Amino acid sequence: MKYHHLVLLCCAFVAISWPRPAAAEIKVNIYTNLHADPEVVHYSAKNTIELNCNTTESEGDITWEKGGKLVTEVSDLKDRVVIKGHNNNTLTLKDLKENDVGNYTCVLTIGSARYQDSVALATASSAKWGVRVTKNTNVVEGEKLTLKCEVRGDLTLQWWYRNTTSGDNYTQLPGKEERVRLVPYYDEDRKVNVTDGELKIDEVNMGDRGEYICIGESEDGQRFNMTSAVRIKDKYAALWPFLGICAEVFVLCAIIFIYEKKRNKTELEESDTDQSPDQKNTPDHGKESNLRHRQ
Numbered sequence: 001m002k003y004h005h006l007v008l009l010c011c012a013f014v015a016i017s018w019p020r021p022a023a024a025e026i027k028v029n030i031y032t033n034l035h036a037d038p039e040v041v042h043y044s045a046k047n048t049i050e051l052n053c054n055t056t057e058s059e060g061d062i063t064w065e066k067g068g069k070l071v072t073e074v075s076d077l078k079d080r081v082v083i084k085g086h087n088n089n090t091l092t093l094k095d096l097k098e099n100d101v102g103n104y105t106c107v108l109t110i111g112s113a114r115y116q117d118s119v120a121l122a123t124a125s126s127a128k129w130g131v132r133v134t135k136n137t138n139v140v141e142g143e144k145l146t147l148k149c150e151v152r153g154d155l156t157l158q159w160w161y162r163n164t165t166s167g168d169n170y171t172q173l174p175g176k177e178e179r180v181r182l183v184p185y186y187d188e189d190r191k192v193n194v195t196d197g198e199l200k201i202d203e204v205n206m207g208d209r210g211e212y213i214c215i216g217e218s219e220d221g222q223r224f225n226m227t228s229a230v231r232i233k234d235k236y237a238a239l240w241p242f243l244g245i246c247a248e249v250f251v252l253c254a255i256i257f258i259y260e261k262k263r264n265k266t267e268l269e270e271s272d273t274d275q276s277p278d279q280k281n282t283p284d285h286g287k288e289s290n291l292r293h294r295q
């Protein structure tokens with residue numbers, strides 16, 4: 001009888017901690033008219049997409065989020081999102097844009113419990129890149145460097161630089177130096193100015209060699225980046241081979257000149273010796289005897 005209370009307590013504990021089958025089975029599943037359980041849904045700009053949320057529990061509230069934010073609160077989606085269905089379980093996105101890419105989540109809230117399923121939206125054309133720069137860029141020292149960062153969607157751009165010569169870490173551009181400028185460019189397709197879309201250096205020097213990274217970030221925190229390896233060519237790079245040829249020509253000329261001179265000299269000497277027997281018969285005779293006299 002002494003343990004009566006203890007047994008009761010144990011029973012109560014077991015009853016509380018026993019997994020309740022109803023709660024464990026609650027499932028949430030996003031489906032579309034094409035896929036029962038997609039992980040990624042590809043879309044084309046300007047189209048409409050409908051996501052449905054199937055739950056095993058009819059109670060609770062359904063909300064839709066993009067990247068952790070209620071879709072109705074994403075300013076980019078304003079006026080293009082419709083939520084309907086018996087339990088708000090259908091999300092329609094209209095007039096899709098490139099930057100609608102991201103994770104969309106159906107959240108079922110029952111009391112304080114959350115059950116959810118996500119699907120990633122990607123553009124049909126290319127979900128592979130958000131930003132793009134030329135992979136390798138070569139500039140001649142003293143000339144102008146322009147790097148253009150092409151973007152998909154409304155991304156906020158940043159540029160970073162890594163000095164591969166000194167092996168330094170990444171530094172954000174533009175730094176304190178005024179040589180490096182970030183300027184907008186006009187995107188013909190989307191008819192918008194892309195802020196900080198172009199990086200410009202008017203007169204590059206050998207120290208500008210390195211990696212230039214364009215990083216794009218969307219409103220819901222998606223990040224893209226691409227690196228351009230910039231090499232600076234010596235201003236005189238084209239001159240060296242020319243100078244080499246000049247030097248070669250000079251050396252050749254010198255050799256020919258010296259050879260010719262030497263040959264002339266030997267010819268003269270040879271003609272001197274050839275002529276000597278004749279010279280003996282010339283009236284120059286006395287001169288020679290004079291020389292002999294001196295010796």
Ligand SMILES: *[C@@H]1O[C@H](CO)[C@@H](O)[C@H](O)[C@H]1NC(C)=O
Pocket residue numbers: 031036054055056
């Ligand atoms: C919704 O979920 C139930 C239970 O899991 C399933 O039987 C049904 O086929 C699902 N409907 C759709 C359209 O996925």
Ligand SMILES: *[C@@H]1O[C@H](CO)[C@@H](O)[C@H](O)[C@H]1NC(C)=O
Pocket residue numbers: 061062083086087088
């Ligand atoms: C659907 O959502 C709206 C606003 O987000 C809310 O006012 C409404 O009560 C919801 N309906 C259901 C059935 O949950």
Ligand SMILES: *[C@@H]1O[C@H](CO)[C@@H](O)[C@H](O)[C@H]1NC(C)=O
Pocket residue numbers: 167168169
């Ligand atoms: C680069 O950053 C790392 C970590 O922040 C640091 O350990 C390293 O010393 C840095 N290198 C240079 C060259 O600044």
Ligand SMILES: *[C@@H]1O[C@H](CO)[C@@H](O)[C@H](O)[C@H]1NC(C)=O
Pocket residue numbers: 186191192193
């Ligand atoms: C882009 O910038 C140019 C020059 O600053 C300006 O004239 C033009 O109106 C801008 N276009 C848009 C769509 O903002």
Ligand SMILES: *[C@@H]1O[C@H](CO)[C@@H](O)[C@H](O)[C@H]1NC(C)=O
Pocket residue numbers: 163164165166207208209
């Ligand atoms: C990169 O490093 C080299 C060697 O330390 C230096 O001469 C050059 O000025 C640096 N470049 C930039 C842009 O800081």
Ligand SMILES: *[C@@H]1O[C@H](CO)[C@@H](O)[C@H](O)[C@H]1NC(C)=O
Pocket residue numbers: 067102103118120220221222223
């Ligand atoms: C989208 O979801 C996947 C899988 O959960 C995750 O790896 C990825 O980082 C998410 N992307 C964003 C932009 O939140």
Ligand SMILES: *[C@@H]1O[C@H](CO)[C@@H](O)[C@H](O)[C@H]1NC(C)=O
Pocket residue numbers: 213215224225226
């Ligand atoms: C660039 O993107 C890759 C892959 O997403 C990531 O691993 C890397 O850290 C990013 N680099 C920077 C500088 O953000």
